[in-house]
Amino acid sequence: QSVLTQPPSASGTPGQRVTISCSGSSSNIGSNTVNWYQQLPGTAPKLLIYSNNQRPSGVPDRFSGSKSGTSASLAISGLQSEDEADYYCAAWDDSLNGHVVFGGGTKLTVL
Amino acid sequence: EVQLVQSGAEVKKPGESLKISCKGSGYSFTSYWIGWVRQMPGKGLEWMGIIYPGDSDTRYSPSFQGQVTISADKSISTAYLQWSSLKASDTAMYYCARRGGDSSSYGMDVWGQGTTVTVSS
Numbered sequence: 001q002s003v004l005t006q007p008p009s010a011s012g013t014p015g016q017r018v019t020i021s022c023s024g025s026s027s028n029i030g031s032n033t034v035n036w037y038q039q040l041p042g043t044a045p046k047l048l049i050y051s052n053n054q055r056p057s058g059v060p061d062r063f064s065g066s067k068s069g070t071s072a073s074l075a076i077s078g079l080q081s082e083d084e085a086d087y088y089c090a091a092w093d094d095s096l097n098g099h100v101v102f103g104g105g106t107k108l109t110v111l
Numbered sequence: 112e113v114q115l116v117q118s119g120a121e122v123k124k125p126g127e128s129l130k131i132s133c134k135g136s137g138y139s140f141t142s143y144w145i146g147w148v149r150q151m152p153g154k155g156l157e158w159m160g161i162i163y164p165g166d167s168d169t170r171y172s173p174s175f176q177g178q179v180t181i182s183a184d185k186s187i188s189t190a191y192l193q194w195s196s197l198k199a200s201d202t203a204m205y206y207c208a209r210r211g212g213d214s215s216s217y218g219m220d221v222w223g224q225g226t227t228v229t230v231s232s
Contacts, residue, residue: 102155102156
């Protein structure tokens with residue numbers, strides 16, 4: 001059972017906009033920023049969004065992040081077939097001397 | 112080019128010890144935290160802990176405290192993850208990753224290619 005809660009799956013057709021939610025608590029998302037990672041099949045994770053809504057260099061602006069209270073969301077607009085991947089949210093958790101917690105991951109299927 | 116290169120796949124028996132490595136290059140190794148992440152077969156990502164090679168300050172996830180040891184040798188720009196007595200449940204892919212700044216807000220911006228550890232009798 002992951003500390004951050006994500007839907008196990010999401011889907012959309014090419015060109016659509018999809019959102020993936022991430023729910024936490026006051027000790028993690030409620031008091032710290034959220035990062036998002038994309039993991040393509042058989043590859044290492046890649047940082048997609050950091051500090052709630054910042055994109056690293058090279059990440060298309062089709063990807064955006066937001067946070068409100070103890071929840072966060074990742075939005076992907078103009079969905080493309082190459083976006084089919086697992087997506088994970090993560091945040092620092094202030095409990096037990098502090099550590100990073102991940103969501104369980106959302107498998108995005110492009111129909 | 113900034114990169115982290117991990118050691119190769121390992122096959123071990125239960126009870127054996129193991130140390131896997133992660134070598135950084137293309138940046139100041141002592142200035143960035145290096146974390147370790149576990150991914151069990153078909154499962155999600157789990158944060159294990161993190162080390163600052165500059166002074167070896169180390170933090171562990173409560174789930175992994177006492178189960179593994181994270182260390183670093185700054186003279187050779189290498190971080191390590193080790194077990195003293197492996198269990199079958201340690202079978203997983205292990206990634207090292209660099210934290211992009213001095214807080215978790217920056218995320219893990221550079222990842223190693225992963226090291227597969229298989230523990231089986």
